Amino acid sequence: MERKFHQELEKLKQDLLRMASLVEHAIAGSVKSLVERDTDLAYRVIEGDHEIDTMEMKIDEQCLRLLALRQPMAVDLRFITSAMKIITDLERMGDQAVNIANRAISLNREPLLKPLIDIPRMARLAQSMVKDSLDAFVNQDPDLALSVCQRDDEVDHLNDQVFRELLIFMLQDPSTISRALQLIFFGHQIERIADHSTNIAESVIFMVKAQVIKHRGGQKKGYKKHREVE
Amino acid sequence: MERKFHQELEKLKQDLLRMASLVEHAIAGSVKSLVERDTDLAYRVIEGDHEIDTMEMKIDEQCLRLLALRQPMAVDLRFITSAMKIITDLERMGDQAVNIANRAISLNREPLLKPLIDIPRMARLAQSMVKDSLDAFVNQDPDLALSVCQRDDEVDHLNDQVFRELLIFMLQDPSTISRALQLIFFGHQIERIADHSTNIAESVIFMVKAQVIKHRGGQKKGYKKHREVE
Numbered sequence: 001m002e003r004k005f006h007q008e009l010e011k012l013k014q015d016l017l018r019m020a021s022l023v024e025h026a027i028a029g030s031v032k033s034l035v036e037r038d039t040d041l042a043y044r045v046i047e048g049d050h051e052i053d054t055m056e057m058k059i060d061e062q063c064l065r066l067l068a069l070r071q072p073m074a075v076d077l078r079f080i081t082s083a084m085k086i087i088t089d090l091e092r093m094g095d096q097a098v099n100i101a102n103r104a105i106s107l108n109r110e111p112l113l114k115p116l117i118d119i120p121r122m123a124r125l126a127q128s129m130v131k132d133s134l135d136a137f138v139n140q141d142p143d144l145a146l147s148v149c150q151r152d153d154e155v156d157h158l159n160d161q162v163f164r165e166l167l168i169f170m171l172q173d174p175s176t177i178s179r180a181l182q183l184i185f186f187g188h189q190i191e192r193i194a195d196h197s198t199n200i201a202e203s204v205i206f207m208v209k210a211q212v213i214k215h216r217g218g219q220k221k222g223y224k225k226h227r228e229v230e
Numbered sequence: 231m232e233r234k235f236h237q238e239l240e241k242l243k244q245d246l247l248r249m250a251s252l253v254e255h256a257i258a259g260s261v262k263s264l265v266e267r268d269t270d271l272a273y274r275v276i277e278g279d280h281e282i283d284t285m286e287m288k289i290d291e292q293c294l295r296l297l298a299l300r301q302p303m304a305v306d307l308r309f310i311t312s313a314m315k316i317i318t319d320l321e322r323m324g325d326q327a328v329n330i331a332n333r334a335i336s337l338n339r340e341p342l343l344k345p346l347i348d349i350p351r352m353a354r355l356a357q358s359m360v361k362d363s364l365d366a367f368v369n370q371d372p373d374l375a376l377s378v379c380q381r382d383d384e385v386d387h388l389n390d391q392v393f394r395e396l397l398i399f400m401l402q403d404p405s406t407i408s409r410a411l412q413l414i415f416f417g418h419q420i421e422r423i424a425d426h427s428t429n430i431a432e433s434v435i436f437m438v439k440a441q442v443i444k445h446r447g448g449q450k451k452g453y454k455k456h457r458e459v460e
Contacts, residue, residue, distance in 0.1 A: 067297060073298055085314065167407065167411070181397070
């Protein structure tokens with residue numbers, strides 16, 4: 001039974017990593033569909049979300065079965081309940097990729113406001129955060145988790161930069177307002193994806209170090225100023 | 231033991247409702263601090279978030295203890311694991327109230343762009359959704375949960391309205407752009423709060439009816455038949 005349980009936990013870890021890789025892929029695809037004005041790709045991202053949703057349900061069921069049949073204790077119990085929360089974050093990141101893809105479809109019909117540089121850079125950071133937060137979780141690696149939290153600050157910084165630049169566009173030429181707002185929206189969606197990864201990374205640090213990094217720093221997160229579009 | 235377990239579950243329900251009421255209160259306070267330009271109130275909302283964070287940790291521990299000591303099965307197991315997910319949503323709603331309060335503090339220093347009507351209306355709807363989604367959860371009431379999901383459509387509609395109105399302001403008078411963006415931000419935060427409540431309501435419907443309303447809409451049409459709850 002002990003060995004079987006160990007195998008089941010290993011299977012759970014593999015499934016979590018596979019779900020994370022689907023989400024990473026969806027983020028990359030949604031942003032590529034925007035940057036390269038590839039509407040077909042946007043539709044493929046939207047269709048692919050179904051698989052992410054299915055994995056969420058499958059893993060949730062897997063966790064419930066482990067809790068019911070194996071009645072794990074201590075570290076294993078905490079690992080399984082955390083996994084159940086993490087898949088919710090992953091599923092919502094998938095939804096955000098769908099949001100980006102949906103907007104890309106409509107934006108691809110209009111002329112491009114400006115070449116996109118910071119938004120793809122934010123997206124690449126967010127992708128790396130998804131991957132590393134899950135790696136940190138399955139390997140219980142608090143250092144990797146901390147590096148994810150730090151990258152969140154970079155994403156916030158880039159997002160502020162995107163926002164300020166677009167604000168100048170809007171002020172100088174009001175005909176750009178509508179398209180600029182769309183781009184602000186993209187920055188915001190990627191920031192939310194980064195937030196979800198940060199939530200996962202924070203829970204890893206909490207689990208491993210039994211430190212509540214999550215709620216430190218008074219009313220706000222200690223290592224970041226704030227988490228939304230400025 | 232059976233009776234003790236029943237009492238513990240009852241206590242969990244009461245704590246969940248108390249946490250939801252703190253979140254409702256925080257949302258109401260943050261929006262009031264904006265509408266009535268009450269910066270002191272905004273600071274109180276920010277300070278109060280600590281209590282919400284503490285409750286999240288306390289309830290999470292309570293759930294882990296129930297899982298470890300009582301080894302619940304079937305419906306009780308699903309109730310406890312769902313509670314663990316729900317408190318994450320509640321905690322994040324609290325963070326969104328803090329975001330609103332923080333922005334209100336800075337916006338209260340500038341002249342008001344326009345009297346706020348739709349934003350407080352959205353906030354009231356969102357508050358009612360927080361309350362009812364939690365009531366639906368502890369009483370396992372799918373009809374109430376469904377009404378929460380329907381209110382989410384209203385919130386989205388109001389948010390679109392707020393957005394269109396502010397877009398007109400910006401186009402007509404670019405000097406309003408910066409303040410209008412702030413108000414768009416508030417609408418967006420309230421929409422996110424409503425989304426969290428909808429997530430809770432959807433999980434209630436799933437639990438009770440074993441239907442996945444969650445993954446409907448967009449490319450994912452219709453209610454999906456879902457696995458039986460273990």
